[in-house]
Amino acid sequence: MNKFMKIAFEEAKKGIWAGHGGPFGSVIVKDGKIVSKGHNHVVVNNDPTCHGEIDAIRKACKKLKTFDLSGCEIYTTGFPCPMCFCAILWANIDKVYYGCNTTDTETIGFRDKAFEESIAKKKKSICQELDREECLKLYQDYNNIENKTNY
Amino acid sequence: MNKFMKIAFEEAKKGIWAGHGGPFGSVIVKDGKIVSKGHNHVVVNNDPTCHGEIDAIRKACKKLKTFDLSGCEIYTTGFPCPMCFCAILWANIDKVYYGCNTTDTETIGFRDKAFEESIAKKKKSICQELDREECLKLYQDYNNIENKTNY
Numbered sequence: 024m025n026k027f028m029k030i031a032f033e034e035a036k037k038g039i040w041a042g043h044g045g046p047f048g049s050v051i052v053k054d055g056k057i058v059s060k061g062h063n064h065v066v067v068n069n070d071p072t073c074h075g076e077i078d079a080i081r082k083a084c085k086k087l088k089t090f091d092l093s094g095c096e097i098y099t100t101g102f103p104c105p106m107c108f109c110a111i112l113w114a115n116i117d118k119v120y121y122g123c124n125t126t127d128t129e130t131i132g133f134r135d136k137a138f139e140e141s142i143a144k145k146k147k148s149i150c151q152e153l154d155r156e157e158c159l160k161l162y163q164d165y166n167n168i169e170n171k172t173n174y
Numbered sequence: 175m176n177k178f179m180k181i182a183f184e185e186a187k188k189g190i191w192a193g194h195g196g197p198f199g200s201v202i203v204k205d206g207k208i209v210s211k212g213h214n215h216v217v218v219n220n221d222p223t224c225h226g227e228i229d230a231i232r233k234a235c236k237k238l239k240t241f242d243l244s245g246c247e248i249y250t251t252g253f254p255c256p257m258c259f260c261a262i263l264w265a266n267i268d269k270v271y272y273g274c275n276t277t278d279t280e281t282i283g284f285r286d287k288a289f290e291e292s293i294a295k296k297k298k299s300i301c302q303e304l305d306r307e308e309c310l311k312l313y314q315d316y317n318n319i320e321n322k323t324n325y
Contacts, residue, residue, distance in 0.1 A: 158273025
């Protein structure tokens with residue numbers, strides 16, 4: 024077994040036996056060294072966003088004092104859900120190694136695959152535009168701020 | 175202007191003038207009452223996952239002591255990026271009211287639209303399966319745990 028995946032695996036295992044959440048562990052690696060480890064804490068933290076990948080990303084960013092993880096790789100026991108996959112893109116992580124795929128994850132009762140398939144439909148059914156004109160003024164204000172940090 | 179969107183707007187405004195991040199504020203409402211307010215803290219917190227919606231979701235879950243926000247609505251100044259949209263689905267939020275759309279958000283320099291369009295491509299280019307067989311054992315262990323909290 025790959026040495027970093029092994030650590031992601033152990034991290035996930037620790038989480039499930041402690042009742043923290045699903046069997047999802049992640050390790051972030053830079054230049055061959057571990058930057059952070061994370062696992063799913065949804066149940067224990069009452070935080071639906073605290074998946075293994077996001078837990079590891081937050082910790083890596085805290086450690087490296089940046090929101091930009093360019094040059095990093097992530098090892099994760101299950102293929103990232105759309106939330107985590109986009110978090111990986113926002114963080115500029117270069118490479119994702121995953122163990123189980125989305126169908127495997129569906130088999131143990133998680134909604135990742137359903138979300139992947141239904142997101143386009145849900146975007147139409149549950150979303151409604153409201154006060155765009157006023158919100159555009161906010162965007163304009165932001166755009167006019169000089170020397171801001173773009174990300 | 176809608177009263178909840180107005181509060182999301184003010185929350186975003188506070189954030190941009192404080193240099194916290196982009197012009198994105200969110201309010202979560204249940205039964206006509208505000209549960210939480212959030213805004214983008216990516217830059218100030220060095221947390222690429224701390225978008226306005228996720229900030230508001232975390233706070234609402236903490237307040238209501240649950241990871242399940244069924245019965246809640248979210249008001250947000252910009253259409254949620256794929257990360258936030260999926261976080262909204264994981265949290266079981268029923269309805270999303272948004273001000274600016276994804277094209278508006280692209281205009282002020284954010285990558286939401288690019289991510290929406292390139293996610294399928296990126297999934298192929300940056301992801302690689304690794305040690306699935308071992309990771310499936312982890313899933314099996316999880317599956318065998320009795321009386322666990324499914325979410």
